[in-house]
Amino acid sequence: MRILVMAAGSHGDVAPYTGLGAHLRGAGHEVALAAPETFRELVAGSGLGFRPLPVDPRGAGTESTGGRSDLLARAAAFIGRLGDALADAAAPGADLLLLSTTTAPLGWHLAEAMDVPSLGAYLQPTLPTREFPPVVGGGRSLGSWGNRAAGALGQRVVDRLHAEAARRLRSRLGLPALSQTARRRAVERAHWPVLHGFSPTVVPRPADWREGLRVVGNWWPHVPEDYRLPAEVEDFLRSGPPPVFIGFGSMAAGQGERLSTLAVEALRRAGVRGVVQAGWAGMAGAGDDVLTVGELPHARLFPHMAAVVHHAGAGTAAAALRAGVPSVPVPVTADQPFWAARLARLGAATAPLRFADLTADRLAEALRRAVGEQRLRDGAQEAARAMSEEDGAGRVAEAVVAMGR
Numbered sequence: 001m002r003i004l005v006m007a008a009g010s011h012g013d014v015a016p017y018t019g020l021g022a023h024l025r026g027a028g029h030e031v032a033l034a035a036p037e038t039f040r041e042l043v044a045g046s047g048l049g050f051r052p053l054p055v056d057p058r059g060a061g062t063e064s065t066g067g068r069s070d071l072l073a074r075a076a077a078f079i080g081r082l083g084d085a086l087a088d089a090a091a092p093g094a095d096l097l098l099l100s101t102t103t104a105p106l107g108w109h110l111a112e113a114m115d116v117p118s119l120g121a122y123l124q125p126t127l128p129t130r131e132f133p134p135v136v137g138g139g140r141s142l143g144s145w146g147n148r149a150a151g152a153l154g155q156r157v158v159d160r161l162h163a164e165a166a167r168r169l170r171s172r173l174g175l176p177a178l179s180q181t182a183r184r185r186a187v188e189r190a191h192w193p194v195l196h197g198f199s200p201t202v203v204p205r206p207a208d209w210r211e212g213l214r215v216v217g218n219w220w221p222h223v224p225e226d227y228r229l230p231a232e233v234e235d236f237l238r239s240g241p242p243p244v245f246i247g248f249g250s251m252a253a254g255q256g257e258r259l260s261t262l263a264v265e266a267l268r269r270a271g272v273r274g275v276v277q278a279g280w281a282g283m284a285g286a287g288d289d290v291l292t293v294g295e296l297p298h299a300r301l302f303p304h305m306a307a308v309v310h311h312a313g314a315g316t317a318a319a320a321l322r323a324g325v326p327s328v329p330v331p332v333t334a335d336q337p338f339w340a341a342r343l344a345r346l347g348a349a350t351a352p353l354r355f356a357d358l359t360a361d362r363l364a365e366a367l368r369r370a371v372g373e374q375r376l377r378d379g380a381q382e383a384a385r386a387m388s389e390e391d392g393a394g395r396v397a398e399a400v401v402a403m404g405r
Contacts, residue, residue, distance in 0.1 A: 006034045008035065199387050248281055266367060329349050
């Protein structure tokens with residue numbers, strides 16, 4: 001079967017699909033991944049076909065540290081360019097579309113025009129539920145009725161953000177006029193299948209979700225079996241006690257100087273060594289006990305850490321759990337507060353630190369707890385054991401076979 005996976009956004013929105021795609025390729029399928037051009041090398045390295053999306057992932061709002069209105073404005077601008085990009089990527093054809101959270105609202109129209117089946121492959125629980133409020137922009141529980149109502153309102157906001165792009169896309173594809181809300185409702189009535197690539201240990205399947213919505217376990221970014229960490233990293237790891245990782249991924253662009261100073265000072269005050277990841281912020285640390293690194297596979301790096309300081313993106317949060325290492329979550333925006341709270345609830349992380357209020361003193365205190373409190377490591381290792389029993393990619397492969405019958 002020719003499978004086209006469509007993913008758009010930052011590194012964390014794309015990387016999990018390299019592992020999922022590699023698994024499907026190993027099962028005998030021909031797999032291509034449509035993603036922003038900046039991830040061409042990442043996708044090619046996983047052995048998948050690559051179909052470029054000429055959109056800048058920094059326009060998706062993922063790195064914004066502004067408020068909700070800023071996030072929505074950035075998302076709207078990104079979506080406005082995404083429709084044509086997805087249509088171009090789909091032009092060579094496919095037998096099945098696997099659609100991410102960010103590509104599904106427009107991908108539904110593509111599947112209709114191509115007359116091929118599609119399957120949701122989501123990294124976040126976006127469908128309304130009584131059990132928690134919307135994961136993007138959501139805070140404390142609003143109660144069962146309030147959570148569900150807020151989730152429904154969130155869907156209407158997403159519909160509005162996609163309305164114009166969907167109208168233009170349907171026109172380009174020669175489809176009859178149909179509103180984005182009507183298309184989504186048709187998808188829901190048909191019980192469109194969505195497989196969620198996160199652990200039920202972290203987010204159990206909500207009891208009030210409709211038929212067709214499943215939580216199957218994580219899809220891990222592809223890492224070649226013979227991959228080894230760079231020599232300078234291995235040398236640093238051998239030169240002293242386990243260090244602490246500090247990185248904010250695709251967050252905080254332009255704040256590298258402030259965050260670098262803060263991170264190095266916090267490491268010094270906590271009395272621990274550190275591995276600082278540059279990320280989009282451009283962080284760097286200096287000193288014998290600090291090593292600055294670029295993009296490295298979390299699966300190979302995190303098991304060597306004493307603790308992981310991160311922005312609580314879905315993939316990074318899961319990678320820390322998988323490694324059995326305590327987290328210090330510092331959520332910035334979007335769904336990150338949701339995942340940060342889930343880590344703390346599992347007993348695998350310190351209480352989340354607000355990014356806007358982050359100081360060297362606060363980070364140092366959290367580091368001391370993360371490294372020194374055995375209960376946090378026990379919580380992370382318990383989650384790691386449960387996650388090791390899951391096979392998220394395998395469940396998707398089974399669903400693909402079922403759809404092909």
